[in-house]
Amino acid sequence: MSQNRIVLYYAFTPLADPEAIRLWQRALLERWNLRGRIIISSQGINGTVGGEIKDVKAYVKATREYPPFKKMDIKWSDGSAEDFPRISVKVRDEVVSFGAPSELEVDENGVVGGGVHLKPEALHELVETKKAAGQEVLFFDGRNAFEAQIGKFKNAIVPDVETTHDFIAEIESGKYDDMKDQPIVTYCTGGIRCEVLSSLMVKRGFKEVYQMQGGIVRYGETYGDKGLWEGSLYVFDKRMHMEFSEDAVTIGKCVGCSAPTNKFENCSNLTCRNLRLFCADCAANDELRQCTECVPEPKGSLVQ
Numbered sequence: 001m002s003q004n005r006i007v008l009y010y011a012f013t014p015l016a017d018p019e020a021i022r023l024w025q026r027a028l029l030e031r032w033n034l035r036g037r038i039i040i041s042s043q044g045i046n047g048t049v050g051g052e053i054k055d056v057k058a059y060v061k062a063t064r065e066y067p068p069f070k071k072m073d074i075k076w077s078d079g080s081a082e083d084f085p086r087i088s089v090k091v092r093d094e095v096v097s098f099g100a101p102s103e104l105e106v107d108e109n110g111v112v113g114g115g116v117h118l119k120p121e122a123l124h125e126l127v128e129t130k131k132a133a134g135q136e137v138l139f140f141d142g143r144n145a146f147e148a149q150i151g152k153f154k155n156a157i158v159p160d161v162e163t164t165h166d167f168i169a170e171i172e173s174g175k176y177d178d179m180k181d182q183p184i185v186t187y188c189t190g191g192i193r194c195e196v197l198s199s200l201m202v203k204r205g206f207k208e209v210y211q212m213q214g215g216i217v218r219y220g221e222t223y224g225d226k227g228l229w230e231g232s233l234y235v236f237d238k239r240m241h242m243e244f245s246e247d248a249v250t251i252g253k254c255v256g257c258s259a260p261t262n263k264f265e266n267c268s269n270l271t272c273r274n275l276r277l278f279c280a281d282c283a284a285n286d287e288l289r290q291c292t293e294c295v296p297e298p299k300g301s302l303v304q
Contacts, residue, residue: 004080006036006050006237007060008217010095010192012110013044013068018091021045025063026089032059035084037236039092043106045069046095046192048237051081068108075190075217083237098196099165103203115186115198115209120222123185123212127228130183138179142167142188142197143234149277150241150252150262151216151231153187167197171204183208189233191215220244232262240264256282269294 015021018040025038029049034056036049049059064070093101105112118126127137139156141148148158157179159170184206186194194211201209212219216233223229224245231251232241241262250260259279267274268289282288 003053004051004078005053005056006048006077006079006083007056008048008075008077008190009060009063009072010046010190010195011044011069011072012095012106012195013108014106015040015042015044015068018042022089022091024066026087028059028062029087029089032056033081034059035081035087037084038089039095040090041092041095041101043101043104044095048084050079050083050237073191073214073218075214075221077217077235077242079237079239083239094196096193096196097164098167098200100168100196100200104196104199111195111199113199113202114195115184115202115211117213118185118210119213120219120227123210123219124227126183126185126210135183138182138184139228140184140186140197140201142186142193146264146275147189147234150250150264151229151233152251153228154230156187164193164196168200171201176206180206181208183210185210185212187212187216187219189215189235190217225249234264252277254279254282256285256288265289267291267294 021040029036032051032055034049034051036047038045038047049056060074064072130137139153141152141156141158144163145158145161152158159167161167161170186198186209188194191212191214194215198209198211216229219229220233225247230249232243232248234241250262252260252262254261255276256278261277261279263278264275265278265283268286272291272294274291274293276291278289
């Protein structure tokens with residue numbers, strides 16, 4: 001078994017001095033030779049950190065010694081410091097960038113006015129209870145749309161968003177107004193984006209909003225690929241994706257030939273960060289991997 005691990009965590013709690021937290025967190029990572037990304041704001045903290053398991057455990061223990069972080073939920077997965085290019089610890093206006101820092105209210109118990117938290121078992125109970133009453137529970141993906149290309153809850157609604165900044169305009173667009181009286185479960189990777197999204201939806205008139213406590217990660221730990229989830233989970237490090245069991249199905253399709261794949265590849269233009277799905281054969285073709293935004297105009301063509 002690997003002696004390395006990655007931890008994913010967040011906590012919404014008022015922080016009077018985010019810069020002091022930043023310096024402290026960076027010192028902890030350097031002390032134990034860990035790498036990762038941490039965002040801190042006056043609303044809380046969000047981090048993904050990897051390294052040798054004994055060092056990660058020491059880091060988690062030290063972080064939880066700070067009273068506001070004492071009960072923070074820690075999610076463990078396979079990986080190491082090598083899955084991150086460097087240490088990155090930054091202070092931002094928001095822990096998650098929805099572009100609405102003044103809308104989010106937090107106290108020592110977390111986000112105020114968000115959705116009802118559901119553990120995986122409670123989620124299944126909700127689905128069965130509503131089904132018996134003739135209602136369907138709607139799953140609402142709280143991630144960037146491309147992430148759902150390789151994995152999502154079955155029959156989930158996937159909003160047309162490229163970044164979290166797009167969500168407010170999306171839910172105010174009127175597309176989902178007919179859902180405002182229906183039971184909706186928001187979900188995301190580890191739960192943090194849904195903390196914010198569910199509160200934004202409640203404020204915009206969605207009456208029965210729930211959120212997956214611990215996100216897809218905690219659900220996958222509980223049910224693997226035997227429940228309502230299908231496919232792979234996109235992760236924001238060098239791993240790019242992870243599976244919960246050997247039974248995971250591949251729902252992604254290569255943009256070149258439509259073969260099943262869960263592997264995102266960067267555009268062959270090194271200055272471009274667009275990610276698209278490719279099988280191994282198509283990924284080897286640099287011309288094919290060039291995204292449409294980077295394809296040069298044919299010589300002599302007129303742009304109107």
